Amino acid sequence: MASEEMEQLVRREYKQGFVTDIESDTLPPGLDESVIAFISQKKGEPQWMLDWRLEAYHRWLEMTTPSWAHLDYPPIDYQAISYFSAPKKPEDRPQSLDEVDPKLLETYEKLGIPLHERAALAGVAVDAVFDSVSVTTTFKEKLGEAGVIFCSISEAIRDYPELVQQYLGTVVPQSDNYFAALNSAVFTDGSFVYVPEGVKCPMELSTYFRINAANTGQFERTLIICDKRAQVSYLEGCTAPQRDENQLHAAVVELVALEDAYIKYSTVQNWYPGDEDGKGGIYNFVTKRGDCRGDRSRISWTQVETGSAITWKYPSCMLRGKDSVGEFYSVAVTNGRQQADTGTKMIHLGENTRSTIISKGIAAGRSDQAYRGLVKVGSRAKGARNYTQCDSLLIGDQCGAHTFPYQEIGNSTSTVEHEATTSKIADDQLFYCRARGIDEEDAVSMIVNGFCKDVFQELPMEFAVEAEALLNVTLEGSVG
Amino acid sequence: MLEVKNLHVTVEGKAILKGLDLTVNAGEVHAIMGPNGAGKSTLSAVIAGKDGYEVTQGSILFEGRDVLEMEIEERARAGLLLGFQYPIEIPGVKNIYLLKAALNAARAARGEGEIPAPEFMKLVREKSAEMKMDPSFLQRAVNEGFSGGEKKRNEILQMLVLQPKLAMLDEIDSGLDIDAMKVVAQGVNSLRNADRAILLVTHYQRLLNHIEPDRVHVLVDGRIAKSGDKSLALELESRGYDWVVEESAA
Numbered sequence: 001m002a003s004e005e006m007e008q009l010v011r012r013e014y015k016q017g018f019v020t021d022i023e024s025d026t027l028p029p030g031l032d033e034s035v036i037a038f039i040s041q042k043k044g045e046p047q048w049m050l051d052w053r054l055e056a057y058h059r060w061l062e063m064t065t066p067s068w069a070h071l072d073y074p075p076i077d078y079q080a081i082s083y084f085s086a087p088k089k090p091e092d093r094p095q096s097l098d099e100v101d102p103k104l105l106e107t108y109e110k111l112g113i114p115l116h117e118r119a120a121l122a123g124v125a126v127d128a129v130f131d132s133v134s135v136t137t138t139f140k141e142k143l144g145e146a147g148v149i150f151c152s153i154s155e156a157i158r159d160y161p162e163l164v165q166q167y168l169g170t171v172v173p174q175s176d177n178y179f180a181a182l183n184s185a186v187f188t189d190g191s192f193v194y195v196p197e198g199v200k201c202p203m204e205l206s207t208y209f210r211i212n213a214a215n216t217g218q219f220e221r222t223l224i225i226c227d228k229r230a231q232v233s234y235l236e237g238c239t240a241p242q243r244d245e246n247q248l249h250a251a252v253v254e255l256v257a258l259e260d261a262y263i264k265y266s267t268v269q270n271w272y273p274g275d276e277d278g279k280g281g282i283y284n285f286v287t288k289r290g291d292c293r294g295d296r297s298r299i300s301w302t303q304v305e306t307g308s309a310i311t312w313k314y315p316s317c318m319l320r321g322k323d324s325v326g327e328f329y330s331v332a333v334t335n336g337r338q339q340a341d342t343g344t345k346m347i348h349l350g351e352n353t354r355s356t357i358i359s360k361g362i363a364a365g366r367s368d369q370a371y372r373g374l375v376k377v378g379s380r381a382k383g384a385r386n387y388t389q390c391d392s393l394l395i396g397d398q399c400g401a402h403t404f405p406y407q408e409i410g411n412s413t414s415t416v417e418h419e420a421t422t423s424k425i426a427d428d429q430l431f432y433c434r435a436r437g438i439d440e441e442d443a444v445s446m447i448v449n450g451f452c453k454d455v456f457q458e459l460p461m462e463f464a465v466e467a468e469a470l471l472n473v474t475l476e477g478s479v480g
Numbered sequence: 481m482l483e484v485k486n487l488h489v490t491v492e493g494k495a496i497l498k499g500l501d502l503t504v505n506a507g508e509v510h511a512i513m514g515p516n517g518a519g520k521s522t523l524s525a526v527i528a529g530k531d532g533y534e535v536t537q538g539s540i541l542f543e544g545r546d547v548l549e550m551e552i553e554e555r556a557r558a559g560l561l562l563g564f565q566y567p568i569e570i571p572g573v574k575n576i577y578l579l580k581a582a583l584n585a586a587r588a589a590r591g592e593g594e595i596p597a598p599e600f601m602k603l604v605r606e607k608s609a610e611m612k613m614d615p616s617f618l619q620r621a622v623n624e625g626f627s628g629g630e631k632k633r634n635e636i637l638q639m640l641v642l643q644p645k646l647a648m649l650d651e652i653d654s655g656l657d658i659d660a661m662k663v664v665a666q667g668v669n670s671l672r673n674a675d676r677a678i679l680l681v682t683h684y685q686r687l688l689n690h691i692e693p694d695r696v697h698v699l700v701d702g703r704i705a706k707s708g709d710k711s712l713a714l715e716l717e718s719r720g721y722d723w724v725v726e727e728s729a730a
Contacts, residue, residue, distance in 0.1 A: 427531065432568040435528050436582035436638065437556035437589070446581065450572025450621065 027084040039084050043154045056174035056184030063178045069341040070370040083186045146202050149194040153221050156192035167225055171254035171291040179250040180287040183219050190221035195230040206235040220251040226261035233264040250285045259294030270307035273338050281309025288315035292324035300327040302458045304467045306474045316345035319353035326355040329455040333474050334367030343372035348384040359390040360452050363399035370402040379410040392422040393451050445472040481506045481677050487538035489526050496522045498702035507674040512681045514699035515721045520681045524648040528562035529555055557589035559645030563635040569623040576618040579641050607640040612663050629660035636667035648679045653687040665690030685717035698724045
């Protein structure tokens with residue numbers, strides 16, 4: 001869509017106000033079976049969906065929160081969370097940008113976020129700024145011609161129940177882990193994509209254009225299915241730091257690639273990291289997994305992680321089909337008091353499966369981050385190959401970077417390579433740039449962007465440009 | 481243009497420069513020579529602002545400004561540019577990107593806008609041709625995987641693009657074969673003009689066969705022990721440094 005057109009759509013005021021009846025849509029904090037039944041009913045779901053949620057809930061009750069990650073945060077009181085909250089009442093939200101953290105506003109300024117979007121991102125009580133219905137309609141027509149289904153998961157449950165039932169939970173089972181089980185019980189929205197056999201999706205799909213994208217919520221559920229020989233590129237997130245009243249985010253993303261299918265999933269995650277002491281920042285506990293179910297299928301994860309107070313995230317690939325390919329390209333940046341424990345799992349099950357892992361971690365300020373990666377090769381995965389490269393860059397001397405690579409190799413015909421480096425941003429590199437007249441902050445961002453180049457070049461063009469700008473803003477003030 | 485007065489510098493507590501005086505005028509080429517460990521590289525590093533060098537006494541003025549009060553990048557933007565003996569590699573950062581950022585930083589300091597892309601491309605292509613560098617070098621990461629000679633040519637390329645007022649070249653001839661040295665010398669000679677000064681730091685006289693200096697200074701034990709015209713360099717070539725050392729001790 002032409003950007004002018006977009007500008008106009010965005011500028012147009014939303015006259016109707018909020019469509020939903022807020023009062024009747026909000027539940028008090030707490031979680032039990034009746035809450036789940038309420039959510040399911042609100043969404044107009046069929047019985048099988050409710051049963052599935054309840055099953056997940058019962059599994060969750062028996063589970064405990066994982067403690068192995070290199071993270072430090074106070075225990076979360078799950079009974080203090082409201083599991084179905086419509087948008088906050090306008091009078092409870094900041095009434096104008098004057099009431100918002102000035103640091104956040106400064107960042108919007110630097111990222112060049114248009115004025116009319118700043119208020120919405122900061123959670124200010126303005127009438128909805130995005131006339132998303134019109135935008136989506138334009139997209140939907142084009143996608144419809146190609147036979148691609150792109151809608152919210154709630155719509156998919158109602159309109160395409162057979163597809164959802166066939167695939168939901170087959171990649172990330174309900175009881176996969178504590179946060180995935182919780183998500184399975186209470187998820188309220190997310191995206192659904194189905195690309196039919198032989199179709200190459202005619203455009204990049206982005207959450208940004210999905211209905212209600214402004215309110216993705218804390219328990220997002222995404223399911224993407226690429227049928228035989230189909231292809232899709234999906235973009236999640238946006239570079240503008242987003243505030244959210246919900247501190248806990250536990251999303252689940254499932255990808256299914258059938259024979260010869262290719263799914264490229266790119267993320268720029270920039271949730272509010274909190275103020276200088278990390279107060280008010282988002283806890284981001286995400287389960288993302290792709291299933292290369294068909295022969296010669298390929299799934300590629302590319303992520304740029306800069307936000308959140310805490311990130312717990314391991315986009316993974318199950319390489320089941322013969323000759324299937326899994327890829328993970330990641331840049332994780334932490335500053336201030338942020339903590340990140342992120343990485344990937346590549347599970348080689350089929351013959352001649354291949355995987356590539358490129359992870360770039362940058363720690364500044366008093367932040368702490370860990371790369372955690374598992375490469376597992378099953379006994380039947382003859383001729384499997386993995387290449388892992390994982391580099392960390394430290395800025396200053398109060399931050400930390402840790403690498404936890406795990407390998408489990410079940411046969412003798414496989415090749416697994418691992419390279420890891422940790423370096424401090426070199427004083428001589430900084431001096432060299434500064435002695436050419438480039439100021440210190442620009443020099444740091446230049447060096448860091450160079451360090452991340454292998455990953456950025458995997459991102460779709462526009463995203464890559466935004467990601468670079470984002471990196472610069474995130475690292476501002478990290479030296480000197 | 482450059483006035484160094486009674487400069488005393490210590491590195492990790494050890495005195496390296498002990499009262500150095502040097503005046504360089506616009507249009508002149510000065511060569512700083514001397515035995516190893518005399519403090520030749522220290523002088524250019526201190527002028528450029530490298531960390532780890534402590535000035536305990538003396539002053540450095542550049543066009544009347546107190547250099548020691550200026551940030552590293554300010555000095556470069558003011559036209560004080562150091563060519564490195566060992567140029568640094570910066571993985572992932574394109575050579576052309578560094579050049580453009582440096583040029584625009586200098587332009588911004590002069591109150592000029594960013595250079596238009598076509599004009600910049602024309603400029604760097606022209607200058608890399610002068611340095612006999614294939615345009616593909618511009619797209620490679622800064623100094624990464626460059627040979628010794630390529631790194632040195634790249635340093636001169638930066639000078640040709642940035643057009644400093646005072647170019648300081650630290651052992652620009654080290655590790656060069658004779659062909660590469662000719663190209664480098666040609667580049668340096670093309671920088672010579674009435675408004676610009678060049679400070680060559682070198683151990684060997686051979687570079688001065690290709691770049692003729694106006695003044696030659698011999699640095700011994702942290703001070704300029706002897707100055708002269710280009711004939712002094714030739715004398716050093718035939719007699720070595722010992723006689724100057726002895727003369728200055730006497």
